[in-house]
Amino acid sequence: MNTDIQPKSPGYSVQPVVRALTVLRYIAAGNRCRKISHAAKATGVNRTTLIRILATLEAERIIEALPDEGGYRLGTGLISLAAEALNDRGIVPTARPVLCQLVDQLKLSAHLGVREGHEIVYLARETPVSHLASTVREGTRLPAHATTIGRILLAELSRADLQALYADYPLEAYTTKTRTSLAALVDQLAEDRSRGVSWSVANFEAEIGSAAAPVYNHRGEAVAAINVTGHAGIFTEGTEQAAAIEAALKSAAQQISEALGYRGWAADQM
Template sequence: MDDTTSRTNYSVPPVERALKLLHYIGDGQRARNLSTVSRDLGINRTTLIRLIHTLVEHRMIEELEDGGGYRLGAGLVSLGAQAIEGRDIVHVCRPILRDLCLATGMSAHLGVLDGRDIIYLGREAPNSHLVSNVRTGSRLPAHASSIGRAILAEFSDARLRQIFTGDPPAQATDKTPRTLEGILAQAHNDKAAGFAWSVGNFEAGIGSCAAAVFDHSGQVVGGINVSGPEARFADRDPALIDAVTSAARDASRALGYSRR
């Protein structure tokens, strides 16, 4: 039995409908008009009402004032925080990010790969107005972000082709690869360098440097970066590169990685 058949056989429709509704609200839809929500999600209106009441009761969503609809609730936020806190990589990297932030004077981040995206699990920011807007929980296209590039650089061409087969890759700026072949070339360059260096690749005016983090089995499990004003990245500062790659090595060692 393949994975697709297994997922189909063991799927629970009520749970799927609840998850669809949570994603719908999480994407910014306030679900004010239940008839519209019913049509958008393909869920019977009566079933939808029951789902909403159940999710409200369990604090997964909460009702806004003055008929403003719904938003994700404190119960879901708490559950998400528990999931994040349960990741060893988060605990390991928190003090490392703090030290990296202090050493460079820039925002330091931890991210992991999810499909074609990077999810940010940790962030340390300096006491400055010139800091990154990325927050814990943010998602960015992997091939356009420095952390994503550092992770993708550790993959084989076959795996990269598998990840990016289908829809064209998202376009962030004119520096973002537009094709699969462009992503492969970028990954080869980043692998050869040992880090990913960005000067406005994802966002104009913002630069970044990232390196991959490995676990005890030698698998890449995430990436660490610093980001800040583009001017700081005009030249490939060896001290900055060393700070980032050293932080990633420290995180890898703490996760049990030993380069053979």
């Protein structure tokens, strides 16, 4: 008989572990535990227990003492564990189930892409059961300046980096809406960055609408972006449908980013 237990509810919680994690999160938030009585009150952990927890975490290199300043910070042992966890979470396997959820929710095609120089490369695609499903394949390359995934990733670059990237590179027009001058592109990217998504109503391809949001890693770097595509009419701005697309897209990008270790969303809300 299999006696292994797979705990799935709070009833299986081990309180000493819960208290240790509470202390660890307290330190991770920037609290150094310099005053034990204050830290005990803030964490709800008994003073004597807190001292023992700190000693144990330090011995295991999960935290380390700050000899000059006093108190503690996260240690190399924890950083190593985090690095191993992040390495095990490749961006494609992490993003794919979220893209599937996005397709189910919006009934639009969803993609994951990265930027390589002047182009974007599609890494994953999920589509609804529809004759309007995307025909873009994984591995497809498209111009960054004219696509939503490309624009939202270019929006992360500084003005100097953009100028260096496109100094001797022509901005080809794909529709009448495509930005073909660096000045016009810079203005468009500023709007994308401010909004948190890039939006297209037939900007790249006639009758096709699209919107993209960035995906961040644990260092706060925009390492990829996701988008949804469909008939241009669905992306008419100012409608409830467009608002629902934008909200769902941002939520999906946040979900993937957090799975990759990004915590900037919480910082932005503080």
